[in-house]
Amino acid sequence: MYWKMERVVSRLRERLRDPRVRGLAEKYGYLPYMIARYLEVLGYDGTLSLLEANEQPLPDSIRCNDYAIDCGELVERLEEKGYVLEKIPWLPHGYRVVEEGVGSIGGTHEYLQGYYYVQDPASMSVVYELEPAPGELIIDMAAAPGGKSTQILQLARDRAVLVAVEKHPRRIRSLRSNLQRLRFSNYVILKGDSTRLSLPTADRILVDAPSTGEGIIRKDPRRKRSRTISDLAFIHELQTTMLEKAIETVAPGGVIVYSACTLAPEEGEMVIDRVLEQHPDILEVEPLKAPTSPGITEYFGVEFDERVRMCGRFWPHVQGVEGFFICKLRVVDR
Secondary structure, X not given: OOHHHHHHHHHHHHHOOOHHHHHHHHHHOOOHHHHHHHHHHHHHHHHHHHHHXXXXXXXXXXXXXXXXXXXXXXXXXXXXXXXXXXXXXXXXXXXXXXXXXOOOOOOOHHHHOOOEEEOXXXXXXXXXXHOOOOOOEEEEOOOOOOHHHHHHHHHXXXXXXXXXEEOOHHHHHHHHXXXXXXXXXXXXXXXXXXXXXXXXXXXXXXXXXXXXXXXXXXXXXXXXXXXXXXXXXXXXXXXXXXXXXXXXXXXXXXXXXXXXXXXXXXHOHHHHHHHHHHOOOOEEEEOOOOOOEEOOOEEOOEEOOHHHHHOEEEOOOOOOXXXXXXXXXXXXXX
């Protein structure tokens, strides 16, 4: 186990004796180690705010596919069906569904025609940080079900070459379906483990890493109890391996965006801190444009590289969206 992870786990286990941990875990239905982590990062009042926010249903949001339709026309069409939409200020193509209309937001004719994708604002923010452009070769290292892959090609106007990697055959179906539904063609789907494949040198790489999914508790309350401390350590290793592969693959001067749908520092700042420690001279952390909270620089007495503060977090009780971690890296040298 990575030495910082080992130290954090040891101190985390000690913190489980705090009576506040047991009380909040029982009241809100979480595993105690999760509450102990929230208390460490947010304090008692912040933890209560987070737990209460996670009890509230998460409104649907959509990303208008302006490659296929003018967004103003899309809004008019959905409003005619009774939907009330609210523009999300920091997202050029993002709208929050304030009131539902006729039928499901994922079952309208406009959805089936590829005019939009149902996607949380935090998830949408990731690809805007990647800043894909026409003429580039871009890799999405864990691409299914295709929300971010389709957004990459949307922003590049289907004039970048996207290599979409997915190792689970059943998930490839949804990836291909979404790419086709949203009317994109300039992509190659690779079936396999992105950490083991021979990948082409890329201008930009998205590592939207598999995670505990702790960020989607508002959608899936089972996430309150579905992962153990051991699972967290295992996932941290997987995420680090994926990010190391991206660093090896991206061209000099290229950009990597790492993201995870999580609240756990073990899946966010600790992953970035580890690769910065391994590659002290070749990586730069770049500031984000999204309205995130800053990254965490100390956790259970373990200090991280100060640069992780430039990474960003979406918190359910602060920004009102899914929990998400995002960090933008540039490889400046070899």
